[in-house]
Amino acid sequence: MDFSLSKKHLMAQSLFRSFAENEVKPLAQEVDETEEFPKATVEKMAKSGFLGIPVPKEYGGQGCDPLTYVMCVEELAKVCGTTAVIVSAHTSLCIDPIMTYGTEEQKQKYVPDLASGRKLGAFGLTEPGAGTDAQGQQTKAVLDGDEWVLNGSKCFITNGKQADVYIIIAVTGIVEKRGRKMKEISAFIVEKGTPGFSFGTKEKKMGIRGSSTYELIFTDCRIPKENLLGQQGKGFNIAMHTLDGGRIGIAAQALGLAEGALETTIKYVKERKQFGRSIAQFQNTQFQLADMATKVEAAKMLVYRAAMAKATQKTYSVEAAMAKLYAAEVAMEVTTKAVQLHGGYGYIREYDVERMMRDAKITEIYEGTSEVQRMVISGNILK
Amino acid sequence: MKIVVCVKQVPDTKGGVKFNPDGTLDRGAMLAIMNPDDKAGLEAALRLKDQYGAEVTVVTMGLPKADEVLREALAMGADKGILVTDRVLGGADTWATSTTLAGAIRNLEYDLIITGRQAIDGDTAQVGPQISEHLNIPVISYAQDIKIDGDYVIVQRQFEDRYHVLKAKMPCLITALSELNEPRYMTPGGIFDAYDAEVTVWGRADLKDVDDSNLGLKGSPTQIAKASDKVRKGAGEVVNLDPQESVAYIMGKLTEKHII
Numbered sequence: 001m002d003f004s005l006s007k008k009h010l011m012a013q014s015l016f017r018s019f020a021e022n023e024v025k026p027l028a029q030e031v032d033e034t035e036e037f038p039k040a041t042v043e044k045m046a047k048s049g050f051l052g053i054p055v056p057k058e059y060g061g062q063g064c065d066p067l068t069y070v071m072c073v074e075e076l077a078k079v080c081g082t083t084a085v086i087v088s089a090h091t092s093l094c095i096d097p098i099m100t101y102g103t104e105e106q107k108q109k110y111v112p113d114l115a116s117g118r119k120l121g122a123f124g125l126t127e128p129g130a131g132t133d134a135q136g137q138q139t140k141a142v143l144d145g146d147e148w149v150l151n152g153s154k155c156f157i158t159n160g161k162q163a164d165v166y167i168i169i170a171v172t173g174i175v176e177k178r179g180r181k182m183k184e185i186s187a188f189i190v191e192k193g194t195p196g197f198s199f200g201t202k203e204k205k206m207g208i209r210g211s212s213t214y215e216l217i218f219t220d221c222r223i224p225k226e227n228l229l230g231q232q233g234k235g236f237n238i239a240m241h242t243l244d245g246g247r248i249g250i251a252a253q254a255l256g257l258a259e260g261a262l263e264t265t266i267k268y269v270k271e272r273k274q275f276g277r278s279i280a281q282f283q284n285t286q287f288q289l290a291d292m293a294t295k296v297e298a299a300k301m302l303v304y305r306a307a308m309a310k311a312t313q314k315t316y317s318v319e320a321a322m323a324k325l326y327a328a329e330v331a332m333e334v335t336t337k338a339v340q341l342h343g344g345y346g347y348i349r350e351y352d353v354e355r356m357m358r359d360a361k362i363t364e365i366y367e368g369t370s371e372v373q374r375m376v377i378s379g380n381i382l383k
Numbered sequence: 384m385k386i387v388v389c390v391k392q393v394p395d396t397k398g399g400v401k402f403n404p405d406g407t408l409d410r411g412a413m414l415a416i417m418n419p420d421d422k423a424g425l426e427a428a429l430r431l432k433d434q435y436g437a438e439v440t441v442v443t444m445g446l447p448k449a450d451e452v453l454r455e456a457l458a459m460g461a462d463k464g465i466l467v468t469d470r471v472l473g474g475a476d477t478w479a480t481s482t483t484l485a486g487a488i489r490n491l492e493y494d495l496i497i498t499g500r501q502a503i504d505g506d507t508a509q510v511g512p513q514i515s516e517h518l519n520i521p522v523i524s525y526a527q528d529i530k531i532d533g534d535y536v537i538v539q540r541q542f543e544d545r546y547h548v549l550k551a552k553m554p555c556l557i558t559a560l561s562e563l564n565e566p567r568y569m570t571p572g573g574i575f576d577a578y579d580a581e582v583t584v585w586g587r588a589d590l591k592d593v594d595d596s597n598l599g600l601k602g603s604p605t606q607i608a609k610a611s612d613k614v615r616k617g618a619g620e621v622v623n624l625d626p627q628e629s630v631a632y633i634m635g636k637l638t639e640k641h642i643i
Binding site: 068 | 451567574
């Protein structure tokens with residue numbers, strides 16, 4: 001076991017750090033305030049290869065490992081939660097399932113454009129009636145000659161409207177399993193601009209306000225037969241496996257938010273004076289910071305371990321669930337304490353910590369709530 | 384076109400400065416970065432590569448760990464990296480440094496050599512022009528814009544209150560200013576490739592037409608007699624005079640301390 005980062009990982013980390021400091025941090029407040037998708041930043045990230053980090057070179061990616069990708073999301077999240085989730089949803093939820101389940105033709109057609117950032121990806125699973133109960137899908141796909149016809153809607157889709165390529169989960173029939181009738185669920189690749197595919201409401205959110213969260217609407221949307229992703233009826237497995245990977249990305253986002261809040265707070269408490277000395281000299285501050293730093297470090301170990309597991313193991317559901325559960329709860333706790341240590345100023349939007357606290361909350365909810373992670377973890381230890 | 388870029392690994396000025404007992408910098412103990420002017424020079428070379436097609440070779444002289452700046456250069460898009468490292472080269476002043484680098488560059492083909500204007504550690508701005516003297520080629524320093532026209536380079540040279548446009552036949556040497564451009568970021572894949580790539584390592588034996596008496600601390604005409612931190616400023620002083628007299632007093636103090 002080796003806990004030190006290799007020289008290439010250290011250099012990649014310094015790259016992500018300087019990009020985040022110079023290109024992302026100066027815009028973070030404005031992106032939050034205006035709720036505008038940071039298009040120019042996404043273009044810059046595409047140019048620097050940040051949108052295809054774990055994708056093999058032959059598919060236009062950077063040929064790095066999952067740990068490098070996780071470090072990128074982490075460093076971006078330190079300064080801007082919005083920018084981090086754009087990269088995460090694109091890489092983990094769209095490119096990854098195509099790389100894992102796509103045919104060679106599908107990979108050749110979609111991945112090079114996605115990995116180079118010429119196109120952006122998104123993932124559509126959630127519906128108004130199917131959140132944690134992902135089996136409750138209502139969107140239908142019916143084969144009509146050489147085309148699938150999609151009808152239904154998806155909600156809360158990250159990168160919605162901004163993305164060009166969408167992975168959509170839909171019901172393709174009813175099957176009998178152990179005497180019970182069950183929905184047959186399949187996965188599809190749907191391109192923006194396909195007739196019958198439109199966008200509904202843009203969600204107004206508490207945090208990650210620059211990330212584009214939209215409703216997707218399918219009305220007799222016809223896509224080619226060959227856009228079925230993986231085998232017919234395997235859509236649920238594809239979605240669950242995709243989310244295992246996505247959870248590592250969200251765990252990295254949560255970790256970054258916690259680290260960013262901690263760093264900001266350390267700087268603040270050294271400067272801020274009350275009762276004639278810096279507030280860093282009060283033991284309450286010191287103990288709070290010690291707890292925050294220790295939890296951040298523990299979360300980091302879980303997140304990096306999950307990334308290493310994705311690189312080397314066939315399944316990493318439990319590692320991913322533990323990393324996401326713990327990192328998200330640490331992010332929530334650390335950002336809340338960061339606001340407290342900033343006092344009244346922490347509650348003012350001019351200071352970064354209140355944004356970090358708002359951004360942190362979603363990491364306990366999306367890509368599987370903390371309760372879902374506990375279901376995955378306990379299900380594994382009780383089997 | 385073949386371009387050689389000289390880069391230096393320098394201490395990150397954000398970290399603390401540490402000295403060896405002999406007064407030279409303790410480079411091993413400090414955080415290190417690629418010198419900003421050199422990075423602009425490298426970016427200029429990479430833009431010429433993008434525009435006209437060129438092979439970019441990056442040369443550095445330093446401790447074995449200076450290979451980090453070469454990896455960084457490769458990750459930005461340079462083609463080759465050469466590390467010149469040898470115990471006998473340590474403690475060099477600008478004369479010994481430029482002699483060494485010229486000795487290394489004599490092994491290479493080049494149309495253009497680009498160095499930074501100056502390094503943020505030594506701050507002399509002498510190594511670039513000295514290399515051009517050793518190699519007997521023209522030098523244009525303080526470049527803020529570089530264009531290629533056939534066998535010639537056309538360079539805007541920054542001056543105190545204007546710039547000069549100079550044209551020189553290649554091969555020639557240019558020293559670059561960090562204002563010249565905004566260096567590109569590395570790519571993550573470029574970093575992975577750079578660490579899998581071979582960096583050429585040259586020692587004393589690989590330097591061409593160089594005399595031992597011109598190398599390292601022994602071959603340096605100048606020697607650092609003493610190095611010290613800046614003297615800390617004392618406590619501030621409150622001046623309680625009427626405005627006119629205060630101004631006169633403050634101006635007097637500033638003149639006395641050679642600030643104005």
